[in-house]
Amino acid sequence: MPHLKRLLQFALLGGALALLAACDHAPPSWQLNDVRGHLPDLQFNLTNDNGNPITASDFRGKYVVMYFGYTHCPDVCPLTLVHLHLVMQKLGVDTGKVQILFVSVDPARDTPQVLHQYVNAFDPRIVGLTGTPAQIAAMAKNYRAAFNRDATQANGGYEVSHSSGIYIFDRAGHARLLGTSADTVDAITHDLKLLIADSP
Amino acid sequence: MKRKSMEYLAAVFALALATFISALESLPSPAHVNVQHGWIRWLPANLPAAGYATLRNDGNKSARLAGADSPDYAEAMLHRSMGTNGMDQMQMVDAIDIPAHGKIDLAPGGYHLMLMQPKHPIKPGDSVRVRWHLAGGETIQTSLPVRPANSD
Numbered sequence: 001m002p003h004l005k006r007l008l009q010f011a012l013l014g015g016a017l018a019l020l021a022a023c024d025h026a027p028p029s030w031q032l033n034d035v036r037g038h039l040p041d042l043q044f045n046l047t048n049d050n051g052n053p054i055t056a057s058d059f060r061g062k063y064v065v066m067y068f069g070y071t072h073c074p075d076v077c078p079l080t081l082v083h084l085h086l087v088m089q090k091l092g093v094d095t096g097k098v099q100i101l102f103v104s105v106d107p108a109r110d111t112p113q114v115l116h117q118y119v120n121a122f123d124p125r126i127v128g129l130t131g132t133p134a135q136i137a138a139m140a141k142n143y144r145a146a147f148n149r150d151a152t153q154a155n156g157g158y159e160v161s162h163s164s165g166i167y168i169f170d171r172a173g174h175a176r177l178l179g180t181s182a183d184t185v186d187a188i189t190h191d192l193k194l195l196i197a198d199s200p
Numbered sequence: 201m202k203r204k205s206m207e208y209l210a211a212v213f214a215l216a217l218a219t220f221i222s223a224l225e226s227l228p229s230p231a232h233v234n235v236q237h238g239w240i241r242w243l244p245a246n247l248p249a250a251g252y253a254t255l256r257n258d259g260n261k262s263a264r265l266a267g268a269d270s271p272d273y274a275e276a277m278l279h280r281s282m283g284t285n286g287m288d289q290m291q292m293v294d295a296i297d298i299p300a301h302g303k304i305d306l307a308p309g310g311y312h313l314m315l316m317q318p319k320h321p322i323k324p325g326d327s328v329r330v331r332w333h334l335a336g337g338e339t340i341q342t343s344l345p346v347r348p349a350n351s352d
Contacts, residue, residue, distance in 0.1 A: 071243075074250035074315075076281045076288045078241055078349060079308040085350050117244035121349035146287060155275060157248075157316065161289035181288055181309070 028194045031187040032168070032179040039167070039175035042066070044139050046103070049116035049128035056173060062099040063196060064169040065188075067181075068145045070106035070160050071118040080166070080181040081122040083188065088123060090189045094196050095125075097171075104130040105140060105147035105162050143167060143175075168192065170199050232259035233298060235332055238344040240315065241308075241351060242324045249322075251276075251313035251330055251344060252306045257298040264335035265296045265304070272328045274317035281309055290314070295335065324348040 027034075041056075042064055048054040065084060069077035084100050091098060102119050104110035107130050110118075115128035130136070140147055145163035152158045166188065168177040177191055238253035251270075257263045269276045278293040296311060298304050306312050313330065322328060324346050332340040 071245070071247055073290075074241065074243060074248045075279070075290065075312045076283075076309055078243070078250070082308075082350050082352055086352065114245045114247070118247065118349075121242075121244050123350065150289070155316070159290045161287050164283050164286055164288040180283070180286065182283060 028198055030177060030191050030194065032166075032177040032183060032191045035175050035178045039144075039178070040142055041175065042169045042173040043142070044129070044135075046129040046131040046135055046139065047112055049112050049119055049130075051112040054127075054129065059099050059101075060173055061171050063097055063171060063192065064099050064101060064167075064173075065192070066101040066103060066143075066167040066169070068103045068105050068140060068143075068147065068163050068165065070104050070162065071110050071114050072106065072157065073160070073162075076164075076181055078122070080164075081119070081126065083181075083183075083185050084126070084166075085123040086185045087188045087192065088125060090185065091192060094193065097196060098192060100126045102126055102128045103136070103139060104128065105136060105145075106149075106160050107131055107133055107136050168195065170195060233257050233263050233265075233332075233334060233338075233340060235340050235342045238330065238342055239351070240328050240344050240346045242322065242346045242349055244349070246318055248314050248316045249273075249318075249346075250279075250308070251315055251328070252308065253313075253330075253332075253342070253344070254303055254305050255298055255332070256303040257300060260300050262300050262302075263298045265298060265332060266335040267295070267333045268313050268330055269333070270315055270328060270330050272319055272322065273315040274319060276316070276330070277314045278311070279314045280311050283309075322346055 043056045045055050067080055088095050104115055110130050112130060115130055119126040119128040145165055147160055147162040150159040150161060164181040166179040167175060170176050176195060179188055234256055236254045236256060240249055240251050243249050255265060267278060278296065279290045280293050281288060281290055296304050326346045327343045328346055330342050330344055
């Protein structure tokens with residue numbers, strides 16, 4: 001009789017473990033778009049906002065959140081960078097595992113110096129990236145992040161239409177999630193926490 | 201004779217009064233628009249900054265915001281951020297209608313005032329003067345607080 005009880009306990013434990021394993025393999029409930037396998041790994045050769053050459057391999061081991069914009073963008077780029085700043089605050093203990101990259105699609109005006117002041121005004125943990133027009137064009141094409149320079153205005157200024165995408169890569173540099181400037185702080189934070197828990 | 205001249209004076213006075221009243225009526229009635237909760241998002245390096253506010257129209261007729269300027273910036277333009285097909289872009293806006301007993305919000309991600317080329321150094325904590333121009337000629341003067349870049 002005690003033998004049978006022991007057997008039943010084992011059976012219950014086995015069932016519970018099987019259930020846990022099944023949960024572990026259930027697809028996570030992402031709030032952003034799952035783009036695993038649909039976008040290339042994080043890869044670039046650019047210049048950071050301190051004026052130094054930098055490559056994607058410098059960020060391996062971090063979860064990377066990448067956004068394309070430009071500094072003469074007073075409304076939607078600040079809105080998105082404020083969202084990412086708030087995401088960093090909400091991540092708590094996981095903050096140090098995440099790196100935000102702001103890639104300029106206006107390299108003609110965005111020198112490392114201007115970019116440095118711009119990203120630091122939002123969050124000193126954001127790294128700004130710029131490069132030659134050819135480098136930026138190749139980078140944007142890689143991630144299907146279109147951008148266009150609009151008509152030059154009377155004062156010589158111009159606007160730049162740019163992708164609203166927020167690209168999230170895992171620690172191995174694989175593209176995992178795609179959000180937009182319209183996604184909420186909570187949605188981005190939720191998915192980053194899930195990603196970190198899923199592949200710590 | 202005395203009575204006649206009094207009648208004459210009264211007639212002249214009545215005519216003058218009528219002219220005055222009709223002149224008053226032909227003036228455009230003042231729009232009942234006020235500007236609330238305005239602020240400027242500061243950006244470094246003399247970059248263009250965005251101004252935000254709510255314009256409320258308490259009148260019975262719709263009003264129209266036709267533009268704005270600032271003595272603190274060389275140029276100011278009404279803009280609208282638009283997100284379409286995964287692209288964000290800014291468009292110039294000529295005017296924005298404010299419905300009767302309604303409001304418009306100039307807020308992050310939508311309508312905003314783009315302020316270019318500051319005439320003197322501006323930093324968070326300062327105030328910036330903005331003059332809002334309504335179609336019909338009325339101007340509303342405001343002084344808006346400058347907030348840090350990462351203000352929510």
